[in-house]
Amino acid sequence: MFSLIIHCWHDLQGDGLHVRVKRVDTAEDVPVNDGSFLLRVTTDAETGIERCYMRHIASGREAYVQGGPNLRTFITACVLQSKPPNSSTGNEPKT
Secondary structure, X not given: OOOEEEEEEEEOOOOEEEEEEEEOOOOOEOOXXXXXXXXXXXXXXXXXXXXXXXXXXXXXXXXXXXXXXXHHHHHHHHOOOOOOOOOOOOOOOOO
């Protein structure tokens, strides 16, 4: 099994997004490449199955993830920000 914890927080002073990735089994930081990704969630009209398409912009590599009915809800609630953060204080990940 390969498990990662991805910590994300918004820095209002620098108006930047910070990301820290750690391995679950060792708690070691995982170095990540700079990059941009396209994330697209679609629902099959006939089956209702949600699929997530991910594309690495620079290389064109792509991957598909099939999820249940909660995939879109999860991404909307846990990844996307619906309102601006109040401050960067206290939002940093605890290590």
